Amino acid sequence: MLLKRFLKYVKIDTQSNDFSPTSPSTEKQWDLLNLLKSELDKLGVQNELTKNGRLYAFVQGDEALDAIGVCAHVDTAPDFSGTKVNPQIVENYNGKRIHLGESGRILDPKEYDVLNSLKGKTLITTDGTTLLGADDKAGVSIIMEVLEAVLKLKEDERRPMYILFTPDEEVGRGAEEFDTEKFKAKFAYTFDGSYPNIINIETFNAKAAEVKVIGKTIHPGSAKGIMVNAGSILADFITKLPSEMVPEKTEGYEGFNHLTDMQGNCELAVAHFILRNHNKAILTKQVQQFNEITLNLRRKYPNAKIELKIKDQYRNMIEIIDKQPECKNFIEGVFKKLDIEPQYEPVRGGTDGATFSFKGCPTPNLGTGSYNHHGPYEFAVLEEMEQLVRLGVEIFKK
Ligand SMILES: [Zn+2]
Structure with a gap:
């Protein structure tokens, strides 16, 4: 189940390092990569973990349909500690200030406006001493849940599905070695944003x-x-x-x-x-x-x-998506099937998808239902993550 999976992944320290020449930049990213590989193996999903820590997977579907890909990164930002993440679950959020463990840090709706729209939801926060790592383990969890649901569909009821988990996105190296021979999706989506109704097709x-x-x-x-x-x-x-x-x-x-x-x-x-x-x-x-x-x-x-x-x-992926808008039209259609009106917002940064786009696979970015990334105030919203799982499954349903 999604929550259990998410809690398992965030507890694994996968902080990347700007100054390391190795790939992945830190040994500990293998801990999650190897776990994901073993989970794919258990599900019987064809996969390959490369020597530089890229985990590719493929699920066969109706060959008459275009293959689509989904991607997320396993590392967390070097900006703040990811060691001994101790997630706190706030059920049925009452709209008030949340004390983050004993740290003295407070998640305050006056400071973080998004909290005001989340009354009644299930929040997952930190204990104030680490980041949460929902960026991007929310994305990783969403994709693994989507995968399990897609595997329950018959082969002729689903599209061919590619999955890619990258290390080192946070240090700008996740898209290195992106291999279109191993990832033959016509287009793809990263789950690496925040709001569940937002699509990013522009980066810096x-x-x-x-x-x-x-x-x-x-x-x-x-x-x-x-x-x-x-x-x-x-x-x-x-x-x-x-x-x-x-x-x-x-x-x-x-x-x-x-x-x-x-x-x-x-x-x-x-x-x-x-x-x-x-x-x-x-x-x-x-x-x-x-x-x-x-x-x-x-x-x-x-x-x-x-x-x-x-x-x-890196370059703004809009250059590519303007020329190949199918990835944009397709995901708009999926949102509408779920009765959600999507919105576009420019990313004030880059994504792995920006580089994938220039390497031949147009890759807009979608949300993860998590906020305040890269620091102790980071939190995730369970119901929004679940909504994104439904969206992900819909991508692959015929
Ligand atoms: Zn991210």
Whole structure:
């Protein structure tokens, strides 16, 4: 059953690691991958767990119909601990503040508006000391439940079904090694969002920038005309960027430049940024601005060495889905069969599906019925997860 399954998965620590070169980035992600593989084996489902931790599965259906895929990721975000997750179940939620265990943290409907619409529902929260990992174990659980229901249908009553579980989505590497030979779906859906009625077909276009300033250090008492302070020059660079175009001041379709980290001293200073925009042309302008600031500062500080490196990260999947809209029309039809009016919302981030789309399998994102991801206030709503299981089953019913 869904709740039992979900509680089992969230208790397995699968935090990924940005700085690890291995794949999966952490050994512990195998714990869930191996468990899922054994569950697929028990169900008699054809599957393959690759040496880099991608778990592919396939269920035969009516060959006359297009195969469709579903995907979720097994890792949890490096942002907050995923060790010893101790889920708390709030039945028949009364609409009031929820104390998260003994942690002193409070899930407050004044702060998290979505709670106001969830009276009477069953919530699964953390005890305040870890994240919950509903991102994306809610997605994994939904897919496994859908699979069990689909297996109860006769082969000629269902579509061919592909499943993919990836590691390392949270560190931007889940879609690496996506293999269309192992995943022959015409299109697919990730279950990796929040609201159960929302479809995401737009992600950011994403680039990363590194600014490096090499200065010259000398005793400050005899520095006149000689010292070149890399730290101050880097600070000058940062203040030349548009101050309103940052994550904390933008929403919806507004893009940003986000200073993710910086360190430095007089001799050497380095900063990293991520650049994000749904609009490709505006993202190009953001890159131009980085270039212009670099050129201007090279003129202003001729004795410093200023380097700028820009790297591509991912692209907005709308580019692909606009050209191949079948995945969008199909899922709209499925929602309507369940009498739900779907809504579209742009993702202020990327998804594995964005990369799958560019690799040949258009993959919009669907909800998981869970909220406040990546921190101790994360929670899931059982009834919404159940609704998404019904949606998933409907995808594969002939
Ligand atoms: Zn996720």
